[in-house]
Amino acid sequence: MPAAHRRKLPIGIQTFSDIREGGYYYVDKTPFIEKLANQNKYYFLSRPRRFGKSLLLDTLGCLFEGREALFYGLYIHDKWDWQQRYPVVRLSFGNGVAADREDLDANIRYQLQQQRARLQITSTAPKRIADDFASLIEQAHRVHGQRVVVLIDEFDKPILDNIPDSDRARELREGLKNLYSVLKDADPHLHFVLLTGVSKFSKVSLFSGLNNLRDITLSSDYAAICGYTDHDVDTVFAP
Template sequence: MKNRKYPLGIQTFENIIKGQYVYVDKTALAYELANENKYCFLSRPRRFGKSLLVTTLQAYFEGRKELFGGLAMEKLETEWNEHPVIHLDISKGKFYDLTSLHATLNSMLVEYETKYSVNVIYEKAYNVRLQNIIEAAYAQTGKEVVVLIDEYDAPMHDSMKDKDLQRQIRDIMRNFISPLKGEEKYLRFVFLTGISKFSQLSIFSELNNITNISMQDKYSAICGVSENELLSLFKDDIRDLAENNDMTYDEALAELKHHYDGYHFSGNGEDIYNPYSLFCTLDSNDFGDYWFSTGTPTFLIELLQEKHLDMLDLDDIIATADRFDTPTENITDPVPVLYQSGYLTIKGYNRKSKIFKLGFPNSEVKQGFSNSLFRYYAPDNMGDKDALYAAYYNCLVEHDDMDAFISHLQTFYKKFPYTLVNNNERHYQAVLYTCLLMVGADVRAEVPTADGRIDMVVYTKTSIYILELKYEQSADVAMEQINKKDYAAAFAGDGRKIYKVGINFSADRRNIESWTTSL
């Protein structure tokens, strides 16, 4: 049995080290970041360890060698010079009005004005006050100053629904960080983190000398847990997880990968697990949807509806590099913010064409996002969703009974919100795909074979279901296509039972009209 403490909700390097919590050593990358750059920006989704990285850098620049015992940094650094550090955590506030923003910025600045005996004059602009703090810190210590700004974009995200408020907040934040460029001679290192880069044409226009390391291969694993780190550091934890879930080690590892792996933050970067979900799972010995506990922002769901995008559209997106850096303060394209927020990740990259392929990283995100869609469109029908969830496990997972499950699907479709129903085969495929994801099925759409593409494939531990969907035709026509193109041959070596399922949708019924199944 393992006896390790996981840093759930603990984001400070000092507290993790002193509290003897699990720490995945990122100090070699932190050392490289701090000594090869001067102005840097890193974008990562929430709960990926940005704040931990910031406090690691803070401890390093404060010369706190005692915290780095046994870590890579201990051997890499030989001088341990102490620098004055200005650490501003913008996420401390909630920014639904200007009063909140002013209160948060004032509170942070007063702390450092007091520390360096700078006269507090609230009437002065924030840029002047930050400039005075930097110059006072340099003058009093004789050392170059380090400025760390964590979650700089929190005010812009909180005000996303109010464009006028967001514009005012953006102008205030742009003014706030403006001294960082002009004060270069007093600065040793400047580091900003956030979820999104609010375009070089807006807030970053005042700091156009910053290096965006977010999609650089060498820093791809600076936050999160890499595949190598999981296998080398957590073997005993995975064995304990397996034992508590009646699994083998390999089964537990595969389940972790299926649920929480799959993030890629650069074209050829490392394979990353969501650290928050991973630690929650190892701590509780339960595979849950931890990262999604706070839900999906409503404005994203509304934007997807406005752009007529569904779950199928989001699982296979082609994008060029410039699409990642569009101005997210005036969102017309949901793809960049979906990527930056962690709902989509890089699934493939062509170095010659510089074209990225984006998709959902793992089943936790797929299922959570489909749940968010349904919760938004049909908030009063969550009981129906739960009934379908129970039917899926009872009929398919435990008894391999697709006929019984489809009858439950028919009942669910009758209650499905009409706002999601358009009369065409593609849309019914998207709805079925969303439903299957929502109940936790391992489902893949548009699966390529030697003789075409299968509409959908559902995998359970014991069976594989090949689904061909038709609209205003017949289930027999769908089955004929499965047999004619011999889709089952693609899974002949798998070892699981292979079921063929033909489904026909009816425009009049807005539902499954008929189906047929065979081995």
Template sequence: MNDMLRKLPIGIQTFEDIRTGNYLYVDKTAFVWKIANTGKPYFLSRPRRFGKSLLLSTFEAYFGGRKDLFEGLAIEQMETEWKKHPVLHLDLNAEKYDSSERLYDILSRQLSQWELQYGKGIDENTLSGRFSGIIRRASEQTGCSVVVLIDEYDKPLLQALGNDELLEDYRKTLKAFYGVLKSADRYLRFAFLTGVTKFSQVSVFSDLNQLQDISMNYYYSAVCGITKEELCKVFVPEIEHFGEINNLTFEETVDALTKNYDGYHFHPRGEGMFNPFSILNAFSNMELGSYWFQTGTPTFLVEMLQKTEYDLRTLLDGIEAPASVFSEYRVDSNNPIPLIYQSGYLTIKGFDERFRNYLLEFPNDEVRYGFVDFLVPFYTGVKNDDQGFYIGKFINELESGDYDSFLTRLQAFFAHFSYELNAKTERHYQVVFYLVFKLMGQFTEAEVKSARGRADAVVKTPKFIYVFEFKLNGTAEEALKQIDEKGYLIPYQADGREVIKLGVEFSAEERNISRWLNEIP
């Protein structure tokens, strides 16, 4: 039982606390040594809650000469000097940035703390001037080159999205501040910046063009997160206990965790990565849950999707994208995909070597259903609690063969729409159908396709297979005819379950389902 009570470092981002507190640690120190000894200024982009802060804290301990904290880890056999350097660690994560003064005050407060240790020049009045002076004096006073670690460099910029004036002010401030790292290069031993995104047109890094971006470097694709090998090696007692609680074998437990939390790829040929925050919480609660998604509400992403009128059906089924998606986010772009990818809601699932195009999809079920669930209120006005009620009833009715009640309830679902939503376009309603059936897919075999030549939706239950065709400004008869003419039933003829064809009319005038017809072949 003691093994079941091992300490999981949920929310602990300080390497020293993990090591001295005897928490479980997935050893990433071989990466730390290699990065620290093969380059100087680095940038790494990863989604939130993926271990960026812990990585920087590990660098802080390493460059602080804390050999005692690395006992028994891979780096112990690699490092011989353990030289201590002055470390300047700036964490911009846990702050609220809602005004120009707010960012200035936060940076100034951090500079003041460093100035208490290393002094301040009388002619240093700007943020960048003070930062430059601190780096120089820290090096001169200690006789060692300086290490600069900046965590979540882009947090102020992300919070200013949608406010062009504030975003431009932040851009100017941070451009000058980060630009110091180039002019102070002679005093630096190492610099590492992390963030969710890599901004392009806002030009934050234009004065810092020597940064080595390892966000999509094959050799460092597993620097944050947990590989399946690490999962099965480090967390054996937790996996076994999870299986006992949930009546699963070891292999079934790993498969369930994989389906829900694995699937992130940071290089086309890189290993699949598990979300560490979700894995730790799953073991802590001994149940599968939507842990990562619930820690942050991507409202700005949905607002971008709606503003650009992006067709969600292409997003939900996976999209092809060029390499530029991974290296930049342009604030004035009408393409929301780069930011959605960089925020962790899409990941690499395929790569076309010839045309250098990537296939982007949801990494796993946690993100897939969490994202769809979050979208529904924005596109329907139906609250999350209500939509959960509807989805459960939808599934029960189809499993019992009561498709009339299912379609009647779907009418009630659309009747909840506000007046503003009722003025939306035909495509908007197609997207809503798409979202509903995608959510049903979490609990049963529900498929919904946007490609031509396939039924609008197919739902498979233990006893029935439903083939839906929706006609906006068409008739139910036409929908049934299309099912027959296009051969939508052919894939299911040998299945053994009862197949039911449903032709459904959607009235443009009523903004709702108006009638339906069914046939049983």
């Protein structure tokens, strides 16, 4: 195929809109996403670094926000109700290293503040982080009239970054557990939840209250939800 007809390789790009609008190759993962959205409410996915987890979350965010133009030509386009738009809360711990609990708490507060601004929630945030997160979810539901989608990327990175210092790792684990515990009681306000990371959640005891969290890490139905298969390389990337 002539070089002029080739698209660009999406190396290191984690933003779905950049790929779709920037002339990059995209392996259509929306068949998996449609199944995710219609089967359960709470999910967990573990994959190694650089495996496309952040792109998956961004794709889900765009879908639930109703950004239809990005999905033209993809499997899910004519199977999705584009009139339904959901408030999406996105948290990520992929950037930077949390030096201690105070640093982690400041990071969480900053992210929650960003989400309030993005969702046009103007009321004052409560002092406790757990209350802040719970309040954000409840208010987003009330303001937007739809239940909330929560997407959390690299849920375990602050712990893994501090594995050599076991005391600090435990301290950060408690801080994250405090945050994630909110999701159980927020159930009436939640439409969909996905958390991704590198480690298995059961090993770090962060979600003890979320006994309905479905782990799809080793599910054959979702084996190819991130990354590329041989078939993808031989077809999508054939040029």
